[in-house]
Amino acid sequence: MNNRRRLMFALVAIFIVGAMVAFAACAPETEPEEEPVEPDEPEELEPQKGGVVSIAVGGDPHSLDYHLQSDWVSRQALQPMFESLLYYDENEELQPMLAEDWDYSEDGMTFTFYLREDVKFHDGTDFNAEAVKFNFDRILDPEVDSRHLPTFEPYLDEVEVVDEYTVRFHLLEPWGDFLGQVTWSSMMQSPTAIEEMGDDYANNPVGTGPFMFDEYEPDSHIDYVRFEDYWGGEPYLDGIRIRVIPEASTRVVELEAGTLDMAYGVEAKDVARLEDAGVIVEERSTATYQTLAVSLPDGPVAERDVRRAVAHAIDRQTIIDEILDGAAEISRAGVPSDSPYYSENVPELEYDPEKAKQLLEDAGWELDNGIRYKDGEKLEMDILTSDAEQRVLISEIMQEQLSRIGFDADVTTLEWGAYLDAMRAGDYHVSYWSLATYAHELGTGTMNLRSDAHWNVSGIYEHPELAEVSERIDEIVEEVAVTVDVERRAELLEEFQMMVVEEVLFVPMWHVLSHNPVQPWVHGYELNNYNIFWMRDAWIEDTD
């Protein structure tokens, strides 16, 4: 009896587990093959009117009032209803939007914008030079506590209304990145709506974009409807729904099920699966760069040859292929190849373990039982990482690769908050580190090595041998900040990249690519290099 019971128990258990596993394993294949997606662009389709497109974002926007947020997710979520004076197109070129034309004085101290005359806000009021002034005055008002205040405050003196459709910006000092900032920090909101609604404005935002705000369910969705008086002509779509879907795997299921039309970001490992389901996945470079940050003042990495050996010992392509599913481009010196500031004059730190060993050998680090020593000191390497799975894997591979040339490498894993603390305190030798660089220029890259940067985790200014380099970087940052001329900026940033590689101030790793899935029935959208979908000309096929 007892044996029979046990047998029964085992059989039932095996059956249930088996059924679950079978379902999990074979389920993706049981998906009935739908009609194959045309491999090439089909013959020109006629845009159709109607329909609502849903787009997934990874989090809830911080605020619907554009001036009160400055994070990427908010920007993606608010894009349908707001527009700025200028914008960057798919080729990274500045294009007119609410301003038809613009120019600036030779000294870079005044910028003049000539506005479109046919633009209306969603509340029916006119967009004009007064409205532009109102928006920037609001950003500069400390009472408002705009997230864009720190960006504009050091540079922007005053906005002058020249005439109804001409507006002039007077700067306190020349500002190289002013036009870039205008594209993304200065979305235009209706002065009338802001004044009339007061604190309630953030629940009823009003812009000039092709879609008007309709409804917001925090942490769930934002609904937009077509703005019929849009200056660029009536949009095709009836509306757009932005859906907050934090879990990447949930986004994938929604796309496969066809209940979601587009998404900002899926993981590289899911790309093939989505493509099998007929979803088009758009690959773009992101406004980030990944490095191996080095804590310069302490430990063996204080020696330049050791840093160089590290750079040559890491096989970046293998990590990209194995961990990032190929979704990254090797970085030369922190600038992606499609940036205007990319330079082939900067030497590459290629993968060459033999060279790495030789460098250590020449620097006096001698191998003994697999580990190198110099004057009794061990060649230690403390690889710090946050507990994000991908970062841990990358760190473990680097540990393996560094051990192969004689490092005594160790991986320390910390929770994100504790990790950031440790990074800022310099409690590490090297760490896989990801940074943002907007507008594909090296602004942030240089800034992270400037001595007063909050995220300067390198400690470069504490290293006696790097004092001069540190000073020069500070100078470059200062000069880049006030230089509008693209060529001069490129020169300065090339000098910076040279120093990075020469002194190995960090090991440039790669630039990750983003994957943005779109259903085959969505047409006419534009996706620029900062991962923003422009939906004003988008339309959907009637697929029933």
Place this chain on the structure above:
Amino acid sequence: MQAFIVKRLLLAIPTLLAVMTIVFFSMHLAPGDPVDQMIPPDMEGSAREDMVERIRAQYGLDKPLHLQFLSYISRIARLDFGNSLRTRRAIAPDLRRRIPNTLQLGAMATLIAVCLGVTFGIISAVRRDTLLDNATMVGALFGVSMPSFFFGYMMMLIFGLYLRWLPPSGFEGHIFQWAGFRYAIMPALTLGTASTAVLARFTRSSMLDVISQDYIRTARSKGLGERIVILRHALRNALIPVITLLGIQFGAMLSGSVITETVFSWPGVGRFLIQGITTRDFPVVQGTTLIIALGFVIANFLTDLAYGFIDPRIRYD
């Protein structure tokens, strides 16, 4: 009865104070600077030191910890939950919108857990050592041990993707209309599974206990029908410990909603908490945990009251 209610409500105050104190200090003493989270390196890499200090001062994060704690307590006493560090929005309205969403999910899950769990438990106990009993208990074991993340995702694949019966995730208003209800089915099942399993196992053992009592034998020997014996004599007695468990399970469900809500994009309190924790958003974490603790206290209070209805022998004075 009244004295009991007043006493219980007064006792809730030190409980909540303790929760607030523990959460406050564990958040503030854990490594991780909230200002770093407000200007993370992969977003605001260009922030300068002086800007950071300004933000720190603006949010009072530069003050000594005990002063921060006192001002926190005094604000809560005035029912002011403060503003989120991350979004700078007031927390109270955000919580107000999310609480009903989580409660709806929790209530639905509890209903599922009670209906299924108690039924399975009774069947198992009555049909002890049969195939049905074994299958139910194996299923229960499975339900308890399966991570809700996995179970939720499996359901999403089966019902959302392959069968296309239900929308994979999302939220479409309250569950009292079909449009909103169909979005709640899978998350509620996910949330209720573990509790169903726990309740089934517990009901079974409690029933087995009761069934072997003398008064059941008496009832049977009186010639009462088996159905009456089980439902009226055994079940009512067996349910008392089950109800205690139910109170605790409801609390567990509130915290379990953290994962379920994330998987199913459900805009509830659990997700709010997770966002708060990962971004070191102290006011959000403090406000949310306080609400969850309050939910726990209320659930236990209701449980105590429920004893009286189930078992007339229990008095509250």
